[in-house]
Amino acid sequence: MIDVNKIRQDFPILSRKINGKNLIYFDNAATSQKPESVLKTIDDYYRNHNANIHRAIHTLGEEATAMYENARNKVANFIKAARPEEIIFTSGTTASLNLVAYAWGRLNLSQNEEIILTVMEHHSNLVPWQQLAFENGLTLKYLEIDESGTIKADALEEIITPKTKLLAITHMSNVLGTINPIKEMIKVAHRHNVTTVIDAAQSVPHLPVNVQSLDCDFLAFSGHKMLGPTGVGVLYGKQKQLEKMPPFFFGGHMIKEVYLEKTLFNEIPAKFEAGTSPIAQVVGLGAAIDYLEKIGMDNVREHEKALTDYALSQLAQIEGLTIYGPKNSQIRGGVIAFNLHGIHSHDVAQILDAEGIAIRVGNHCAMPLHTALQIPASCRASFYLYNTKEEIDLLKKGLLKTKKVFL
């Protein structure tokens, strides 16, 4: 188990007052807060090492390059990639998924072939495929959720056909918290020669992820949801996939030789990192990974599981409150979407804000999921390693207060 009080001291923002109350930050699925070590690392990078990376024959350039590449090693090690070249730095999950859609998808998916998605996808793992489908004449198929907000691996087996070429699925839903059985699904997909893309924006920050054991072809996540800075994300791809995939952004660094009439591209990962990278952010992400590894991802997961169990049981006591998604924390991360009967989610969030509690409301970039649930919007409380049961008690209190204002 982890020492939450000690952890909390590492996050300067947690001592902020909001409307005179202690901040209770329950909007971690949107972005996480940052520990002192990450802030210091970024500050130190700019103060002492800042230079453009690669091809520099001066001390700062060499230091910056080493820091940047060292962060790549940390990421590779964190998700257990076979080699650091399989880690491409992007600006975030959205950029990573778009990169696969444009670079891999355009080349490999043609007329009438099928992509399988799920109704619980974040727009960033849906709209790029939908647009590609319009352009290339592809068919999109969606896995539906059952009453508990889960999808079974068998359901995939049922809708795969010889025309299916791609499965793009979220590891963990940013609304329902559902952790999908992706390992089994990837197995099913590969048995049918279907390539797999995993949106791991919500899983990599919160649970141990091992890309080799999952055997996924591509996997995307963002630095800012895992204690790192905004502006940096990762696309993991199997070496053989990345080598086959053509580059998408063209420019500096991604080239080997340029002639007036043709260009030879660089090796991976450089092939996909055209232009000046978000160097400070990558270095900051490295520091975030150091922090998470020091705590241990198993411990982070255990802590959040306990919080989730507690929150599910406490919130269920509020009359008129509906919780969406699985009730079993074995298959659910620390994300809880809910609605209070007869009260719009905006109003809930506003009243909680007056209590210093930050939750998110709306459709959480998952409009098709809300349509499937037949609700216009929902409230979402999402946890991280620095949250406590006492904070959940205050959330419950705030929700009861909200009811009083309206009923």
Add this chain to the structure above:
Amino acid sequence: MNDIYKDNIIDHYKNPRHFGQLDKPTVSHEEVNSLCGDRIRMDLKIENDQILEVKFKGVGCAISLASASMLTEEISGRKLKEAAGIKRDRILEMLNIPMSPTRLKCALLPWEVLLKALQKYWKKKL
């Protein structure tokens, strides 16, 4: 604590005036605030450049629904020109609550619906 949820806001939210729909509206219009899924529809019955009847329907937060309810009271029976001349500040004055930029979108949604409905009407008449 919550300056926003004044009694009159809650009152309009819980007992919205002119709520529902008209049988044969001269014009109706709906707008969606995709950010939060709010949706407001307004039906107008217009004769001789006057709003004889107005009804609204929708899902939304207390602010957007209270704003719609107040607005329908404000425009009911008024000349079209007067309704079209309602300024955004008048909406804020009616609500009379502190407003963050996000909530401003909720507050102004019904007013946008009204203006678009009137534009639609005039376009149709041309």
